[in-house]
Amino acid sequence: MSEAGLIYLVWSDLVGITRTRGVPLRDYTRRQEAGLGWACAGQAMTPFEHLAANPWGPMHEVRQIPDPEARFTIPAAGEHPAIHAVICDSRPRPGEDWSACTRTFYRNALAALEAETGLKLVAAFELEFLLDGPEFVPEAPFSFDAACAQHRFLTALEATLKQTGVGPETVEPEYGRGQYEVSCVPRAGMRAGDVALITRETIREVARRHGLRASFTPKPTPEHAGNGCHIHFSFSDEHGANVTSDPAGPLGLSETAAQFCAGILAHMDALIAFIAPSPVSYYRLGPHHWSTGFRSIGLQNREAAVRIMPGSAREPAVAAKAFNIEIRAADCTASPYLALGMLLRAGLEGIRGKLPLPPPADVDPAEMSEAARAAAGITPLPASLREALAALENDRTVRSWLSDELYACYLSVKTWEAEFAEAAEPDHLFQRYRHAY
Numbered sequence: 001m002s003e004a005g006l007i008y009l010v011w012s013d014l015v016g017i018t019r020t021r022g023v024p025l026r027d028y029t030r031r032q033e034a035g036l037g038w039a040c041a042g043q044a045m046t047p048f049e050h051l052a053a054n055p056w057g058p059m060h061e062v063r064q065i066p067d068p069e070a071r072f073t074i075p076a077a078g079e080h081p082a083i084h085a086v087i088c089d090s091r092p093r094p095g096e097d098w099s100a101c102t103r104t105f106y107r108n109a110l111a112a113l114e115a116e117t118g119l120k121l122v123a124a125f126e127l128e129f130l131l132d133g134p135e136f137v138p139e140a141p142f143s144f145d146a147a148c149a150q151h152r153f154l155t156a157l158e159a160t161l162k163q164t165g166v167g168p169e170t171v172e173p174e175y176g177r178g179q180y181e182v183s184c185v186p187r188a189g190m191r192a193g194d195v196a197l198i199t200r201e202t203i204r205e206v207a208r209r210h211g212l213r214a215s216f217t218p219k220p221t222p223e224h225a226g227n228g229c230h231i232h233f234s235f236s237d238e239h240g241a242n243v244t245s246d247p248a249g250p251l252g253l254s255e256t257a258a259q260f261c262a263g264i265l266a267h268m269d270a271l272i273a274f275i276a277p278s279p280v281s282y283y284r285l286g287p288h289h290w291s292t293g294f295r296s297i298g299l300q301n302r303e304a305a306v307r308i309m310p311g312s313a314r315e316p317a318v319a320a321k322a323f324n325i326e327i328r329a330a331d332c333t334a335s336p337y338l339a340l341g342m343l344l345r346a347g348l349e350g351i352r353g354k355l356p357l358p359p360p361a362d363v364d365p366a367e368m369s370e371a372a373r374a375a376a377g378i379t380p381l382p383a384s385l386r387e388a389l390a391a392l393e394n395d396r397t398v399r400s401w402l403s404d405e406l407y408a409c410y411l412s413v414k415t416w417e418a419e420f421a422e423a424a425e426p427d428h429l430f431q432r433y434r435h436a437y
């Protein structure tokens with residue numbers, strides 16, 4: 001590889017933004033071990049030009065240390081030079097963990113799952129986004145026309161994602177005006193989070209190269225369809241076999257997977273503060289938007305917060321390989337690492353407590369009577385970031401998964417965002433999030 005140009009050291013912070021510092025490529029080898037310095041206080045950055053109150057002083061610093069396995073290049077195209085980047089872990093010193101690093105949080109949660117159950121997590125993100133630009137004309141939802149109108153972009157996107165090593169599973173127009181979607185290929189462990197980050201940033205860059213702007217904001221305007229970031233996951237054993245299903249189990253789930261889902265449901269309200277974590281997220285969540293409005297689980301149910309997706313093959317053994325669980329409430333204002341890490345911690349808590357699966361919703365929960373919902377333990381999800389943060393403050397178990405500094409910083413940043421939203425004109429609010437994400 002040529003030594004000319006830059007390489008960006010990147011990391012995903014608490015507000016799910018990929019931040020960076022760059023170094024000349026020729027210096028990269030010498031930077032690899034100790035990375036670059038970064039003020040701890042930087043972890044308190046809001047999505048805007050503001051640093052929230054945080055537990056660190058002006059001397060506290062971490063290193064952004066590259067993970068050689070997470071290096072990627074968005075190749076050159078025409079006048080656009082190649083973009084070299086490497087995903088980092090934030091560490092006080094090489095080899096030491098920082099408890100406020102999102103990627104480390106996820107890695108430790110993966111290790112806990114594997115140590116306690118022998119299982120590996122396999123996950124994939126569905127990324128919905130809005131295209132816009134001076135020449136952009138939205139076409140009919142899901143239409144072939146909407147695909148053909150952006151074919152140059154979509155084809156380049158597919159090729160570029162393949163070259164960055166994260167090849168997409170599907171690429172298509174979505175339901176919303178100007179909305180498109182890329183589904184990631186399922187990957188095990190750390191790679192699942194890295195693929196989500198690389199895919200998201202590659203979509204942005206390829207769009208830019210085509211005179212377009214991609215925004216992953218959960219709700220571009222109150223009228224627009226929401227941009228979800230549904231998270232699919234399954235469990236594999238040491239041989240890589242999908243062991244998520246059991247035909248005799250509830251909703252076809254293995255005993256462990258059922259307990260894992262029960263753990264997620266038990267802590268769902270507090271989890272929402274991490275997986276749908278911006279003020280505009282709550283304009284997306286709600287019944288009848290296929291984004292989910294209720295803390296519920298259901299087989300194939302697009303209105304349930306946790307949707308069970310049995311494989312569609314006729315042969316049961318083949319179907320079992322595709323069996324997966326989908327978390328529909330998530331959006332792209334969440335850090336993929338923090339979202340996966342929190343879901344894992346909740347699931348693990350369910351396994352430890354051998355929690356029983358609550359009764360499933362086999363209709364749209366919004367269509368059930370209040371009594372039927374109450375009988376099934378189906379409750380509305382938090383209706384605002386404030387409500388989600390209150391749920392977090394009230395859930396001591398969820399709080400126990402976070403170090404004091406991570407909890408304090410997260411709460412501070414998110415409270416700032418809630419206050420910002422309360423003071424902002426709605427148009428300004430949507431526009432700021434649309435631009436930041």
Ligand code: GLU
Pocket residue numbers: 128225226227228229284289290291302328
């Ligand atoms: N756009 C919907 C959401 O906000 C999801 C539509 C779908 O793919 O089912 O989650």
Ligand code: MG
Pocket residue numbers: 126128174181
């Ligand atoms: Mg979709």
